[in-house]
Amino acid sequence: MEPPPDRERFRPTPGRSREEMEALQRDIAASARFADDLPFDPATVGDPDGPLVAGVDQAFLTDRDPEMAVSAVVVRRGDEVIERVHAISPVEIPYVPGLLAFREGGPILDAFAELETDPDLALFDGSGRIHFREAGLATHVGVALDLPSVGVAKSLLCGTPARDTAALAAGERVPIRGDDRMSASATDTVVGYAYQSRQYPDSRRINPLYVSPGHRVSAETAVDCVARCGGDYKLPEPTRLADAYADEVKRSLAE
Template identity: 60%
Template sequence: MQVVRPEFVPDPSLSHDEMAALQREIAETALFADEIGFDTGTVSAPTDSGQTTLGETDTPLVAGVDQAFVGDRAVSAVVVTRGGEVVERVHAVEPAEIPYIPGLLSFREGGAILAALDALDHDPDVLLVDGSGRIHFREAGLATHVGVTVDVPTVGVAKSLLCGDPERPLDGGFPEGTSVPIRADDAVETAANGTHIGDAVQTRQYDSPNRHVNPLIVSPGHRVSAGTATELVLATAAGYKLPEPTRLADRAADEAKAAVS
């Protein structure tokens, strides 16, 4: 998978202000509406059987993307799935040249992700990235930055809320399958207050009053709407909190990290 917009390739040597300015340009370029080129109804999670239920031409390639770290190096793993099977796994290791800074994650991890995507033999139809998309101070989180740079439909799947105002309190979670809109607030400088920027999505929940699973924070990265982002995450969930492509990428990143270590 090739870089389409080289001007947006993350440059960790930029100053904080220059990074923020680049993110505003990325947000202006991003499309937070559906331009996906496939039927979302054909998307499903990989299964233990490893068999697809639809023909290859009918089923889109869904890739999970996740990262791990070994010292000052970022390890990015990409797992490409088609229906019920995994068709490819790759990883790449690149220097993590800056520390973690809230809102600037793509400049720390983006290089490794782009290197892993470049190593793929398959071109995914959509990326599920561990990180924020539009739910970001400048609507340009890791998923948006990567998605715009390679110009592929992308969804951000985060474990915590970076900014924005949920329509309902998230503490305690919700019944499985529930989604709660998250709207821009004063912390989102590039969107009007009240703009629907993503959702809290409950992919899994305990059947018990004594414990709960917190929802995922799902947002459009590029070329998907908020509703479609939620639909894709729920369609690829398979009994775990993370959607299956991202969960497999998380496991692959840990395995690659162990090998690098």
């Protein structure tokens, strides 16, 4: 799976200035659709005959020069793993807050290029619309591939929760509204949700996930899809499996 020719301009190639990267992110946000435009019924996500859902995650080989990224994509239909692929790519720019897609997006596209299947939906370990310029990793890669995508982040980059999220029960969701750290188009708009996927029954607390639309998905449908992907852990099962697969490849390279 590669970016269509008319979307090659969105590929997060290195060698750009910060101003050029931020300008491209604004172009990506303007091209993104934060509304449902799906080739499947969201209510069938996770069903045995439902859509193909790709989980995407990475591990890093920091002992190499240059540092290398192991990008993993695991595609499931229901509970069945249909395909899993990986790519090993050089990391060509350092981490810069707000510009994560330029560090990780190219290697992720390398992994998508290895797929034989065409996913209907992709879940990313990173933000979608909850981003300073509404163009987090899930939005950037989703727009580049024109693939429905959802960002599932472990921390809140920007935006303001509608209420406190410190002690949510499993299954609870709290709207995240755009704030003055984001572009003006997001102001006072629901850009995602804090979603409590799991919770301990005792006094220990698991922090929520921060779910936001990447491309061709609304905020409400994005969190519904993550909830339907379920699993026994905090992360939705597609991204948990991608995380485990990336670590498996990393260990094999170390050996």
